Amino acid sequence: MIPRLTLTGIRKSFGATRALDGVDLNVQPGEVHAIIGENGAGKSTLMRVLSGAHRPDEGEIRFDGELVDFAGPRDSQSIGIAMIYQELNLAPDLSVCENITLGREPRTSGTTIRRLARGVGWVDRAAERQWATEALQKLNCGHLSLDRQAGELSIAEQQMVEIARAVVTSTNNSSSSLKLLILDEPTSSLTQVDTQRLFDVIERLAADGVSILYISHFLEECERIADRFTVLRDGRTVATGRMPGEHSDQANLPSVTKHTDDERTDVDDANVQSPAVADDDPPTPMDQIIRYMVGRDMSDLYPKFTHTRGEVALEVKQVCSEAGPRSVSFQLHRGEILGIAGLIGAGRTETLRAIFGLDAITDGVVCVAGKPPAPRRPDLSWVRDSMGLVSEDRKNEGLFLDRSLTDNLTITRMDSYRKAGLLDIGAMSRSTQTWMQRLDVKASSAQQPIGELSGGNQQKIALARLLHHDCEILLLDEPTRGIDIGSKGVIYRQIGELAASGKAILLVSSYLPELLGVCDSIGVFSRGVLTDVRETSQWTEHELLTAAIG
Numbered sequence: 161m162i163p164r165l166t167l168t169g170i171r172k173s174f175g176a177t178r179a180l181d182g183v184d185l186n187v188q189p190g191e192v193h194a195i196i197g198e199n200g201a202g203k204s205t206l207m208r209v210l211s212g213a214h215r216p217d218e219g220e221i222r223f224d225g226e227l228v229d230f231a232g233p234r235d236s237q238s239i240g241i242a243m244i245y246q247e248l249n250l251a252p253d254l255s256v257c258e259n260i261t262l263g264r265e266p267r268t269s270g271t272t273i274r275r276l277a278r279g280v281g282w283v284d285r286a287a288e289r290q291w292a293t294e295a296l297q298k299l300n301c302g303h304l305s306l307d308r309q310a311g312e313l314s315i316a317e318q319q320m321v322e323i324a325r326a327v328v329t330s331t332n333n334s335s336s337s338l339k340l341l342i343l344d345e346p347t348s349s350l351t352q353v354d355t356q357r358l359f360d361v362i363e364r365l366a367a368d369g370v371s372i373l374y375i376s377h378f379l380e381e382c383e384r385i386a387d388r389f390t391v392l393r394d395g396r397t398v399a400t401g402r403m404p405g406e407h408s409d410q411a412n413l414p415s416v417t418k419h420t421d422d423e424r425t426d427v428d429d430a431n432v433q434s435p436a437v438a439d440d441d442p443p444t445p446m447d448q449i450i451r452y453m454v455g456r457d458m459s460d461l462y463p464k465f466t467h468t469r470g471e472v473a474l475e476v477k478q479v480c481s482e483a484g485p486r487s488v489s490f491q492l493h494r495g496e497i498l499g500i501a502g503l504i505g506a507g508r509t510e511t512l513r514a515i516f517g518l519d520a521i522t523d524g525v526v527c528v529a530g531k532p533p534a535p536r537r538p539d540l541s542w543v544r545d546s547m548g549l550v551s552e553d554r555k556n557e558g559l560f561l562d563r564s565l566t567d568n569l570t571i572t573r574m575d576s577y578r579k580a581g582l583l584d585i586g587a588m589s590r591s592t593q594t595w596m597q598r599l600d601v602k603a604s605s606a607q608q609p610i611g612e613l614s615g616g617n618q619q620k621i622a623l624a625r626l627l628h629h630d631c632e633i634l635l636l637d638e639p640t641r642g643i644d645i646g647s648k649g650v651i652y653r654q655i656g657e658l659a660a661s662g663k664a665i666l667l668v669s670s671y672l673p674e675l676l677g678v679c680d681s682i683g684v685f686s687r688g689v690l691t692d693v694r695e696t697s698q699w700t701e702h703e704l705l706t707a708a709i710g
C-alpha cells in the first residue's frame with residue numbers, strides 16, 4: 161500500500177531554537193495515528209509544517225507517494241489536508257452554513273445572467289445549503305441548524321462545524337477530497353459525551369479512508385482511538401509502533417520501530433523491535449510509550465505527601481453570581497486540597513472568579529481566614545487575602561503573551577524587586593530561571609516572549625507565578641490542561657508540597673484521575689449548584705460523572 165504520508169528528516173528552527181530536529185513519520189490511508197511527546201517536543205510545529213503554515217528548513221514530505229512542497233496553507237488544503245487547531249477558528253457572526261462553505265462558496269452557473277453574476281461572486285445559496293447539509297450528515301450531525309450563528313454554538317458543536325468545513329471539499333471536489341485530518345488537542349474543552357461523539361466521527365472518517373493525526377496529552381484517549389503512535393522528543397522521532405488499545409489489533413500496520421540514532425534517549429530498549437516489521441507483532445505497552453516520551457518510569461504520578469487539615473482558610477457561604485453559581489457553600493482548610501468536578505459550563509470557573517473578586521457576587525459572602533468579607537466585588541481583595549488564581553483561559557486572561565517569561569512570572573511581586581526606586585532586573589531573571597528549572601520549562605531564556613513557548617510551557621509559567629507569589633490560597637482552574645504526563649507529575653508534587661506547608665488549594669479539573677489522585681476531598685458541580693462534597697476515598701470516577709450529569 162502506498163503510504164498516505166511519509167516524512168523524512170524534517171527540520172525546522174526559529175532563530176536559535178531548533179523546534180524540529182529530524183522527524184520521520186509514516187501514516188497509512190485510513191489510519192488513526194497518535195503523535196505523542198512532552199511539552200515543546202515539536203508536535204504543533206510539525207503539524208504546522210503539514211498544514212503549510214511553516215516551511216521546513218530541511219527534509220522531505222511525500223503525500224500519496226508524491227513529493228510535495230507547500231508554499232502556504234492553500235497548497236496543503238488543495239491536496240486534501242485539513243487541520244483543526246485547539247483554538248477553533250470560526251467566524252462567530254456567520255451562520256453554521258456560511259462557516260462550513262467559507263472560502264469555497266459554490267458559484268451560480270447556467271444562464272448568461274447567472275454566469276455574469278458568478279463573475280461578481282454570486283453565491284449559489286441552494287447549493288451552499290446542500291453542501292453544508294451533506295457534510296454535517298456525513299458526520300452524523302444533521303441535527304445542527306444551518307442558520308444558527310456559530311458564536312452561539314457549544315465548543316463541541318463548533319468543532320463539528322470545523323470538521324464539516326474540512327469535509328465539504330471532499331463532497332464536492334474529488335480532486336481535493338479530505339485525505340488527512342489533523343486534530344491538535346481536540347478534547348481539551350470537551351465533555352466525555354462530546355469526546356465520544358468526536359471519536360465516532362473519527363472512526364467514520366477513518367473507515368472512509370481518511371487518515372487522522374491525533375495529538376493529545378490524554379494518553380488514555382490515544383489508546384482508545386489510535387491504531388499507531390509516533391513519539392517525538394526534543395524535535396526528533398524516537399519511536400513508532402502499535403497502540404496498546406483495541407484498535408491496534410485491527411490495523412494491518414507495522415509494529416514498533418525504535419529510532420536508534422537518538423543518542424539522548426535513555427529509555428529501556430527491552431521489547432523494542434528492530435525496524436523490520438511484522439503484522440502480528442504485539443502492541444507497545446503504555447508504560448513503555450511513556451518511557452519513550454519522558455525518559456523515565458511514571459509509577460509515582462500522584463506522589464503522596466503527609467499533610468494535615470488546619471483551620472479554615474476560606475469560607476464560601478451561599479454565594480450566587482449572575483454568571484453561574486447558585487447558593488454555593490463550602491469550607492477550605494489550610495493544608496487541604498479540595499477538588500471540584502463537574503461538566504464544562506456547570507459553574508466551576510464562575511465560582512472561582514466570584515471568590516477571587518473578578519465577578520460581582522449577587523448574594524452570599526466569601527470570608528478568608530475569619531476576616532470580615534470584602535465590602536463589594538469585583539475588587540482587589542485577592543491581594544489582601546493572599547489568593548492566587550490560575551485561569552483556564554490562559555491566552556486571553558492568564559498571560560501577557562508578548563511579554564517575557566520574567567515579566568509574566570514576577571508581575572504580582574514587582575515590589576519585592578524594587579531597590580531605591582529601581583527594579584532589580586537581574587534578581588527577577590534569576591527567580592524566573594529557578595522556577596523554569598523546578599517546573600522543567602523549555603524556553604531559550606527567561607527573556608523570551610511567552611507567546612513563543614509551546615502551550616504546555618506557557619501553562620507552567622502561569623502556575624509558577626502563584627508559586628513564586630507564595631499565595632496562601634490557590635485557586636487552580638484546569639492547571640494541567642495541555643501539560644504532558646512528565647510535567648503533570650512535577651505539578652502534582654508541587655501541589656502536594658504546598659498542602660504539606662499549610663497552603664489551601666482549590667483544584668478545578670475535568671480530568672477525573674487527577675482529582676482522584678491528588679485531592680483530599682472532592683465536590684461536584686451540577687448546573688451552578690455544588691451538590692456533594694465527600695472524602696476522595698468515597699468517590700469513584702463513575703460516581704463523579706453521574707453526580708456531574710445530575
Ligand SMILES: Nc1ncnc2c1ncn2[C@@H]1O[C@H](COP(=O)(O)OP(=O)(O)OP(=O)(O)O)[C@@H](O)[C@H]1O
Binds near residue numbers: 177178202205615644
Ligand atoms: N514561532 C516560534 N518562535 C520561536 N519558537 C517557537 C515558535 N514556535 C515554536 N517554537 C518553539 O519550538 C519548540 C516546539 O514547540 P511546539 O509548540 O511545536 O511543541 P509541542 O510539542 O506542540 O508542545 P505542547 O505540548 O506544549 O503544545 C518549543 O521550544 C517552542 O518554544
